[in-house]
Amino acid sequence: MRTQVGIIGAGPAGLMLSHLLHRHGIDSVVLESRSREYVEHRLRAGVLEQGSVDLLRDTGLGARLDREGMRHEGIELRFDGESHRVPMTELTGRAITVYGQQEVVKDMIAARVAAGGTILFEAPADRLSGLDSAPVIHFRHQGRDEELHCDFVVGCDGYHGISRPTVPDGVLTTYERTYPFAWLGVLAAAPPAVEELIYAHHERGFALYSMRSPQISRLYLQVPADEDIADWPDERIWAELRTRLETVPNWTLNEGPVLEKSITPLRSLVVEPMQWQRLYLAGDAVHIVPPTGAKGMNLALADVALLGDAFAAWYADGSTDLLDGYSRTALRRVWRAQQFSWWMTSMLHRLNADDPYEAKLQSATLRYVTTSPAYATSLAENYVGLPEV
Ligand code: RFL
Numbered sequence: 001m002r003t004q005v006g007i008i009g010a011g012p013a014g015l016m017l018s019h020l021l022h023r024h025g026i027d028s029v030v031l032e033s034r035s036r037e038y039v040e041h042r043l044r045a046g047v048l049e050q051g052s053v054d055l056l057r058d059t060g061l062g063a064r065l066d067r068e069g070m071r072h073e074g075i076e077l078r079f080d081g082e083s084h085r086v087p088m089t090e091l092t093g094r095a096i097t098v099y100g101q102q103e104v105v106k107d108m109i110a111a112r113v114a115a116g117g118t119i120l121f122e123a124p125a126d127r128l129s130g131l132d133s134a135p136v137i138h139f140r141h142q143g144r145d146e147e148l149h150c151d152f153v154v155g156c157d158g159y160h161g162i163s164r165p166t167v168p169d170g171v172l173t174t175y176e177r178t179y180p181f182a183w184l185g186v187l188a189a190a191p192p193a194v195e196e197l198i199y200a201h202h203e204r205g206f207a208l209y210s211m212r213s214p215q216i217s218r219l220y221l222q223v224p225a226d227e228d229i230a231d232w233p234d235e236r237i238w239a240e241l242r243t244r245l246e247t248v249p250n251w252t253l254n255e256g257p258v259l260e261k262s263i264t265p266l267r268s269l270v271v272e273p274m275q276w277q278r279l280y281l282a283g284d285a286v287h288i289v290p291p292t293g294a295k296g297m298n299l300a301l302a303d304v305a306l307l308g309d310a311f312a313a314w315y316a317d318g319s320t321d322l323l324d325g326y327s328r329t330a331l332r333r334v335w336r337a338q339q340f341s342w343w344m345t346s347m348l349h350r351l352n353a354d355d356p357y358e359a360k361l362q363s364a365t366l367r368y369v370t371t372s373p374a375y376a377t378s379l380a381e382n383y384v385g386l387p388e389v
């Protein structure tokens with residue numbers, strides 16, 4: 001098999017890149033280890049920055065997003081028994097849209113299939129070769145060993161993929177931070193009790209109230225990093241959510257059947273540079289943010305928007321400037337999101353129960369960010385996404 005750009009991974013990064021390349025008349029093949037059914041139902045992110053929404057719309061992927069996505073112009077910060085709204089749109093002129101990552105993925109797959117694009121599902125890549133001149137992706141498909149020959153390989157295969165580990169030792173530098181806590185996420189058949197997201201700081205830990213539709217709530221609880229989901233029957237989850245969220249007068253949680261629950265560890269990670277020879281890396285394959293800033297999917301889309309333009313320039317007239325500058329340019333946004341996500345995480349979670357000084361600092365920060373327009377604008381402009389970084 002031969003194509004111009006071989007893409008590993010059918011998450012938001014790989015699918016969007018394939019879609020963008022097609023619009024530039026560049027041929028690509030996407031290899032995905034899982035089934036179509038699996039990737040279309042994998043529950044993940046929910047918040048799209050304004051720039052991501054613009055990108056989806058401008059490239060013809062906005063129809064269902066415009067119908068079903070929920071535009072939010074503010075978020076609520078809840079702490080010390082008070083609630084404070086950060087009016088993001090008033091402060092920045094921009095907004096976020098709540099639309100599940102699996103819906104974005106469904107829309108992208110539908111568009112690629114309609115355009116005759118090739119996505120091979122249940123086709124795990126297991127090895128790369130020839131990256132210095134004539135790349136080959138070795139993969140398994142329908143019980144056979146196959147080869148995909150291409151001009152470039154783009155690794156969009158997430159943190160556990162094979163692309164990044166292919167790069168020889170000593171080439172890449174890893175910057176990393178782990179946190180002693182995880183998020184227990186719940187999807188519930190309960191109408192959201194609020195119209196905007198609530199980020200709650202509580203002495204028992206962080207809680208987040210989000211949603212997927214007017215009928216479905218998405219809720220998260222900070223839990224210890226090594227927590228076992230088996231220890232969290234639904235009633236315990238609701239009790240803990242009530243404790244952490246029902247802290248302001250006249251506010252109650254809407255409860256309903258739990259459709260899904262899981263625990264995700266939090267980590268911050270950047271691997272530099274995002275390219276080696278003819279291998280380019282994008283999305284979670286090279287950077288992870290804790291979900292508190294809602295940046296992961298948005299960064300994945302921003303990376304491949306750069307790569308789409310860079311490959312377009314290369315195939316148009318052989319110019320390498322954009323390809324050569326890809327890692328440097330992408331890392332500016334990556335590090336902005338790293339700092340913001342770390343800051344949101346540190347401000348909102350229960351960090352160290354034995355350190356009352358830290359808890360006092362968190363309260364002071366929360367109070368400052370909800371009373372100073374300058375500080376609130378800093379939160380808001382990062383949350384809705386900075387056009388330039
Ligand atoms: P993905 O989505 O992980 O896709 C990688 C794909 O590669 C496939 N793969 C392989 N395919 C072929 N051969 C191999 N050897 C392969 N190895 C792996 C995988 O099966 C998969 O399909 O990475 P991508 O495209 O970089 O997208 C990144 C985002 O998925 C991720 O950053 C976000 O989900 C993070 N995130 C959030 N991001 C936001 O922007 N806003 C949010 O509100 C938000 N909330 C979240 C989140 C992530 C969460 N979890 C579960 C980690 C909330 C949570 C709970």
Ligand code: PHB
Nearest residue numbers: 045046210291292293294
């Ligand atoms: C979500 O709806 O899944 C979500 C929202 C905001 C976040 C993280 C996840 O910061």
